[in-house]
Amino acid sequence: MLKRRVGNIFSSRAIIVIIVLMSSIISTAQNKGGEKIKKAAQATADFVDYVLNDVDTAYVEKNKYNFTIMPMYTLHYDHYSFAAVGNDRQNIVLTPENRNKLTLNFGWRWLLIGYGIDLQEARPRTDFNLSLYSSRFCLDLFYRKSSDLYKIKKLTGFDNEKSLLHNGNSYFDGLDVKQLGVSLYYVFNKRVSYNAAYRQMDKQRMSAGSFVLGAGYNKQEFDFNHDEFAPAIKEQLDDRLKFKTLEYNDFSLNLGYCYNWVFAKNLTASASLTPAVSYKKASLEYADNKEKQGCISFDLTTRADIAYNNGRYYAAASFVSNTYHYSKSDISTLNGFGIFKVYVGYNFWRRKK
Numbered sequence: 108m109l110k111r112r113v114g115n116i117f118s119s120r121a122i123i124v125i126i127v128l129m130s131s132i133i134s135t136a137q138n139k140g141g142e143k144i145k146k147a148a149q150a151t152a153d154f155v156d157y158v159l160n161d162v163d164t165a166y167v168e169k170n171k172y173n174f175t176i177m178p179m180y181t182l183h184y185d186h187y188s189f190a191a192v193g194n195d196r197q198n199i200v201l202t203p204e205n206r207n208k209l210t211l212n213f214g215w216r217w218l219l220i221g222y223g224i225d226l227q228e229a230r231p232r233t234d235f236n237l238s239l240y241s242s243r244f245c246l247d248l249f250y251r252k253s254s255d256l257y258k259i260k261k262l263t264g265f266d267n268e269k270s271l272l273h274n275g276n277s278y279f280d281g282l283d284v285k286q287l288g289v290s291l292y293y294v295f296n297k298r299v300s301y302n303a304a305y306r307q308m309d310k311q312r313m314s315a316g317s318f319v320l321g322a323g324y325n326k327q328e329f330d331f332n333h334d335e336f337a338p339a340i341k342e343q344l345d346d347r348l349k350f351k352t353l354e355y356n357d358f359s360l361n362l363g364y365c366y367n368w369v370f371a372k373n374l375t376a377s378a379s380l381t382p383a384v385s386y387k388k389a390s391l392e393y394a395d396n397k398e399k400q401g402c403i404s405f406d407l408t409t410r411a412d413i414a415y416n417n418g419r420y421y422a423a424a425s426f427v428s429n430t431y432h433y434s435k436s437d438i439s440t441l442n443g444f445g446i447f448k449v450y451v452g453y454n455f456w457r458r459k460k
Contacts, residue, residue, distance in 0.1 A: 160242045166298040167242065168310040170216070171418065172454035175308065177212040179221070179450035183234070185253075186260070187282065187329070188441040191345035192434070197264035199348065201279055203255035206232070212450075217241050219306065230255055242300040242309055245292040251444075254283045265343050281335025286444075288325030288429075290408070292381070294365065295320070304367050304377035304412055307421040307452060311367045311375045319381055321361035327431065327442070328354040347437045352392040355433055359385035359406055377412040387433050404432045422451040 162169065183206040190198040210223030217239045225232075233252040239245070257279045262268045294301050296317030303309040333341060333349045363381030370376060383406040391398045407430045414423035430443035 161297050162242045162300055162309070163298045166311065166313045166315050167300040167303060168312055168418065169242070170302070170308040170310075170454070171457055172308075173216060173456040173458055175212075175214040175219075175452050175454045177214065177219075177221075177450050177452035179210045179212055179223075179448055181208045181210060181223070182206070182447040183208065183444065184447075185284075185444045186442065187257075187284070189331075189348055190439045190441075191264075191347040192437060192439050195264060195345070197345045197348060198261070199259065199263075200261040201257040201282060202260045203253070203257050206234075208234075214306075214308070216308070238306070240302045240306045240308065242302050243294040243297065245294075245301045245305075246289070248289045249286070250288075251284070251286040256280050257282055259340075262340070264345075265340065271337075271339055276337035276339055279335055281332035283330040285328040286325065288323065290321060290323035290325075290361075292319050292321040292361070299365065299367055301365070303375065303416070304365065304379070304414075305410060305425060307414055307416045307423055308454070310373075310416050310418055311369050311377075314366075314368045314370075316364060316366035319361070319363045319365050319379060321363070321381055321383070323357075323359045323361065323383065323385075325357045325359075325431070326355070327357065327433075328352070329440075350391055350393050350438070353389065353433075353438070353440065355387045355389035357385050357387045357406070357431065359383040361408070363408075365410075373415055373417045375412075375414050375416070377410070377414070379408075379410045381408045383407065385431075389433060389435070391435075391438065400435045402433065402435050404434060406431050419454055420452070421454075424449045 160169070185203055187201045188198060189201075190196060207226040208223040209226055210221045212219055212221030214220075219238045219240070221236075223234075230253070232255070233250065235250045237248040259272060259277050259279055262271060265271060292301065294317045296315060298313075298315035299317040300309040300311060303311040330352055331350055333344055336344065361381040361383040363379060365377065365379030368376045385404055385406050387402055387404060389400045389402070391400060407428075409428045410426070412423055412425035414421060414425075416423075425448045426445065427448075428443060428445040430441070433440045
């Protein structure tokens with residue numbers, strides 16, 4: 108009886124020891140596995156940070172703060188050109204009233220978002236912009252929707268063109284526009300910071316330039332009601348310009364150059380030019396038929412900026428212009444929009460080293 112109890116005690120203790128050892132082995136394996144996962148995640152984060160933010164600190168002073176606040180004044184302008192292609196070419200150029208807006212922006216490292224109000228009475232317009240800027244990487248996203256009263260800026264291929272626009276016929280209320288776009292840019296030279304040029308989060312210490320590679324997608328949709336033209340214009344209008352809807356998807360590749368010029372202490376002037384080769388897949392709808400077309404064309408994005416930045420405070424004026432061209436056998440369009448900005452900002456909440 109005593110031997111059986113002793114045997115049971117030893118068996119219980121052996122089971123407990125085995126359970127403890129197995130738990131210890133499993134825990135150790137889990138810890139090692141967890142450590143491996145943490146190391147892999149950290150290595151991935153370090154690599155991404157290296158690719159996006161690696162700069163030559165002799166030329167670029169990295170941002171030392173987590174957050175920024177930036178009040179901004181913006182002036183928006185748009186232009187739209189529609190042309191019937193051929194020997195008897197007609198062209199109509201439309202421009203809405205420029206928009207003035209006051210925006211308060213808040214930024215966290217790469218991300219900048221804001222809320223703005225129009226400074227003049229105007230028709231409702233949706234205008235959403237999102238920007239993600241690191242030292243060497245840039246992402247811009249926009250969505251725009253408008254139904255403005257357009258001024259007919261220019262007519263070509265019409266009889267008595269000048270007199271047509273001076274007899275109460277110079278406005279057009281038949282165009283609705285939707286635009287959606289996303290663009291990515293990468294700066295090759297680590298002596299150049301896109302962030303220093305167009306966001307003021309980094310600071311350019313010495314002048315440098317770099318090639319820029321980019322890719323983009325944008326969708327353009329134009330709802331066009333030619334009956335809204337004045338009778339004197341409508342009666343001469345080419346049938347090819349009497350479309351109802353023109354919609355195209357634009358896929359593009361960009362290769363350009365940017366340069367940051369430090370011309371005095373804390374003062375930088377920047378400029379970039381990025382032409383693009385794009386393929387546009389279009390749908391053109393008339394009252395009695397619908398056509399699908401595709402073409403290869405050239406687009407262009409231009410940026411310029413002048414800024415003061417001492418690391419904590421900054422002030423700048425900048426200009427960005429985007430131009431898109433579509434052309435096929437019957438019709439061509441040239442449309443674009445630009446934004447002029449004046450802003451000041453304050454960086455705060457210093458990062459931990």
